[in-house]
Amino acid sequence: MSDFPHDIDLDAFWDHASSRKINQPPASAAMIAELQALLGYRLPPSYVAFMHRYNGGCPHLCCCPTEQGTSWAEDHCAIDSFLSIGRDTRYSLGGSLGSRFMIEEWGYPDLGVYICNCPSAGHDMVALDYRECGPEGEPRVVHVDQEGDYEVTVLAPNFEAFVRALVSPEVYDTSEQDYLDDLDTVAGAPFSPLLEELLEHFPDVPDLGSLIRQVALRIVHDKRCFALHADPLSHLLYDLQFWLYQNRYPVPSQEAYLEVYQDMIAFAKGFGTGGYAPDFIRDWFRARLADGHLRQAAGGLALTPAYRAQLLEQLSGFRPADPQTQEQP
Template identity: 55%
Template structure:
């Protein structure tokens, strides 16, 4: 490989500009893509979360990589993030044999823990499926929820009706939603429950687990079940529905997101179609973004999940963060070091910190928690962060800005922080700002258009004084 190209690829890797690596390698003719170049490409795919593409590249190089610890490491990394833990353990072990490394040892230990956890869940899932088949063989296929009174299943509130409840699903609507979901056929029991009420907040919101999650040691909690619809944002096919959670929040594309959780997007409940195909009876799983999208098996089918829901009073649940606590976070919580630095550099803007805090307070009062999505108030906070950052560090590349973004508001510890973020929201905001000319991109460098800074500051003052 050309030494100049090698140096550029290494520099981009060090600067986390992985998309530039992908673009550079793919621009070369196929005949020029040697083992080293394709190794760079696979590593870059891993680093941007395109694990299937990374694995495809790596497996094509298997013969050349049989004595290369880097090949085994990159392959193990891809397998791990695809939750193929046995194969990941084998690859990391071989990498360590070829070139002993403490970091690889830690990966081996982590993967083996995940593998044991996965095997326990697979045994439980297999046992549940076998028991379900036995019951069907002995008693025949029953109507969904036979013997269960669903009249008291849903909580009745103005908030639930406004946010979640859709019109009763017609056959046409069911077909349209299934198409929107990528062709996944909704279980008969799901449709049956939605014919009682099409989405909403159940009275019982907890489901027992045999494995700990980020929510609790012995259960998970849900805040809603999505209705079959396209119009309401929180419906299965809505703008904040299943495909949005998969495409923008990074949840695995293995089925359908059906339940919100109290974490405001950081964990969900899904229908998992991996074992049954798009037309089969999916199992129900919990997926935990906080633990690298770790999957926890819940139930063999949706009806079993619904029947297994328990009232919150049955558990010693984690203390919910109250509205007042969230308001305290944005009004008094310490700014992250980066955000504090940027605000100090803009000392000529009178009361800047207070304006930012009051704008955040408006968000919290509207949502009940501090999070940035795609609404007008969130867009202002994205704009303010970009304005502040580019005053001190002018003309970043897209990759550079997306890399530093999390250091401002997204991860501020226990202080002024949203406690996380969905990269898709930030990327969509940036694309919109570029499309509308509010942010300019010249030779790969980003900057605010003329007059945009003054407009952002004026909007911030209005929001901060309202």
């Protein structure tokens, strides 16, 4: 097997702590041959050698410059992880969330082999592109953007050049400006059409739209960004979105709800987080079912009246104090 150039420190390249769920033992020659037959493409020797030394994981150098904007940034794309060469784990080339899955289930163009996940949880990917070289040739590396109608951006002429192009996210550190932009977003950006519709048909809390903005402002102040995870304020926004939706439409199952969830805030063009991790929503769903706050009703799954009362009590803490009720000096 040819070796990857030794002037690249691959031990320092990887974030070993974050890679544990993805990294696998080196792939055997038999496994590589099996995958090449499954995928329909010859994997380039530089890629195979690179992955032989550390088979999949999360890199420290995770940003690749681009000459045009992507859904991630105006001048680069970001990589979350390299899929391992194998078939036995979800995040492997031949796994349940591997290259063929992205083509057959997510509609990505069949241009080659998808090798890197991005932070958007599936809404953009990095691939080996064989369209010009053929299935036995040396593929270029491209970024494919689902959010941009699967627009393809060339990142490098070959895999080695791609790895050499990767830089630290510190090169593109815009955290302070991002914080200010997120404050503006949650304070005044328009809600998505679906969220606007749901608020319009929600008489229980007439000022719920402004209260959602107040919760989001608290999240941005705490995290320095608008992102929903597994913390209490994120769970509050998960609760409110579900309450709004089930008030207007039936929710027959968790999966049915996940199909519409992203249209409320996650991928909204104005007031939105720009992405989400489905496992956070699934965990919230399981927790609400387990604690009895979410139950099956005649019209589908719904929050219980007692829990809705708790949410109203929580929301009262986000309303500004009435000056007329404050004690005068």
